Amino acid sequence: MNRKLILENGAVFHGEGIGSDKEIKGEVVFTTSMTGYQETLSNPSNYGQIVTWTYPLAGGYGINRDDFEALNPAAGGMVVKESAEKPSNFRSISTLNEWLKLKSIPGISGVDTRRLTLLLRKEGSLRGCITAADADTQTVVNELKNFQPSCDQVGQVSTKNAYHAPGNGHRVVLMDFGAKHSLSRQLIGQDCDMFVLPYHATADEIFSYHPDGVVLSNGPGNPEDLEQARRVVQSLIGKVPIFGIGLGYQLLALACGANVVKMHTGHRGSNHPVKNLAKNKVDITYQNHGYVVETDSLQETDLEVTHVHINDGTPEGVSHRAHPAFGVQFYPEGAPGPEDTVELFDDFIEMMETYNNQNQPIKGMER
Numbered sequence: 001m002n003r004k005l006i007l008e009n010g011a012v013f014h015g016e017g018i019g020s021d022k023e024i025k026g027e028v029v030f031t032t033s034m035t036g037y038q039e040t041l042s043n044p045s046n047y048g049q050i051v052t053w054t055y056p057l058a059g060g061y062g063i064n065r066d067d068f069e070a071l072n073p074a075a076g077g078m079v080v081k082e083s084a085e086k087p088s089n090f091r092s093i094s095t096l097n098e099w100l101k102l103k104s105i106p107g108i109s110g111v112d113t114r115r116l117t118l119l120l121r122k123e124g125s126l127r128g129c130i131t132a133a134d135a136d137t138q139t140v141v142n143e144l145k146n147f148q149p150s151c152d153q154v155g156q157v158s159t160k161n162a163y164h165a166p167g168n169g170h171r172v173v174l175m176d177f178g179a180k181h182s183l184s185r186q187l188i189g190q191d192c193d194m195f196v197l198p199y200h201a202t203a204d205e206i207f208s209y210h211p212d213g214v215v216l217s218n219g220p221g222n223p224e225d226l227e228q229a230r231r232v233v234q235s236l237i238g239k240v241p242i243f244g245i246g247l248g249y250q251l252l253a254l255a256c257g258a259n260v261v262k263m264h265t266g267h268r269g270s271n272h273p274v275k276n277l278a279k280n281k282v283d284i285t286y287q288n289h290g291y292v293v294e295t296d297s298l299q300e301t302d303l304e305v306t307h308v309h310i311n312d313g314t315p316e317g318v319s320h321r322a323h324p325a326f327g328v329q330f331y332p333e334g335a336p337g338p339e340d341t342v343e344l345f346d347d348f349i350e351m352m353e354t355y356n357n358q359n360q361p362i363k364g365m366e367r
């Protein structure tokens with residue numbers, strides 16, 4: 001036992017170090033996904049978070065070259081019951097432990113992660129620190145009480161410069177708030193001609209690419225920290241079809257006047273049931289969020305709820321009553337996780353087609 005996880009409430013979990021041996025502080029969150037540790041650790045929405053898995057084994061199929069969600073993994077740390085040292089998979093190129101070391105991500109194994117999860121469920125989200133076994137617990141607890149996650153998380157993970165991922169289909173501007181690679185993969189797979197813009201792009205910059213539609217990506221942190229982006233989204237509504245995902249959905253809700261609040265523990269995992277109200281059908285979705293759009297606050301807006309979480313009744317999707325704009329809280333591209341909701345991308349493409357057919361430029365005039 002050479003490492004420990006200390007929580008701000010004074011709870012201590014002892015274990016063995018995996019990955020980097022640096023000390024890390026961050027919000028401790030749990031995921032109920034049984035697979036997908038590679039995607040979760042590299043998902044920019046997890047920026048700075050210490051993630052724990054209720055599933056007892058991580059690393060069983062190693063790390064492969066294909067499943068990264070970002071060039072640089074964003075997660076702060078990893079807490080597991082057991083980390084497999086001998087992965088078994090034809091795609092594996094390294095063990096989880098080696099890769100965590102390579103990417104300077106600290107972790108701890110040998111922790112009763114279900115006990116940890118029960119504690120997080122009871123107390124709500126807690127700040128924690130992975131550190132050496134001989135660190136002074138009280139000093140760390142005091143430090144944790146003053147620890148505040150950065151308000152510029154999106155700035156850390158968004159692309160620094162605009163770039164083009166050419167395709168032959170609809171022209172889509174992807175607003176990158178920390179977009180997962182699988183979101184780009186999905187849009188490219190549907191032959192979209194994609195322009196990826198940094199999170200601080202203005203409405204004029206967006207329109208300078210003459211997009212058929214705009215996708216607002218997932219991303220880390222509190223959407224209220226993105227006041228400029230909220231105003232930009234507000235100015236896009238009604239002028240171009242919009243599809244918001246995760247943080248992008250929350251920004252769409254904020255732009256329409258709804259409230260977003262922090263959840264008690266959040267939704268993280270590949271097994272979240274969501275009801276599609278129009279189709280009266282339940283989809284299993286992959287989710288990863290700690291903030292939620294307040295149901296009551298939607299009543300004052302032009303948004304209607306399209307999807308609801310079966311477990312707790314929170315809204316999971318909204319659609320604008322008057323303009324082509326919709327969004328979902330979960331990840332429709334389903335990576336890692338079920339692909340039940342992937343047809344939402346077809347809905348977006350259809351929305352772009354309908355809107356652009358109705359708004360054909362008059363001959364000889366620029367749009």
Ligand SMILES: NC(=O)CC[C@H](N)C(=O)O
Pocket residue numbers: 045217218219220221222223245246247248287288289290291292329
């Ligand atoms: N799924 C996401 O994009 C995460 C959104 C936001 N950072 C949250 O935690 O609620």
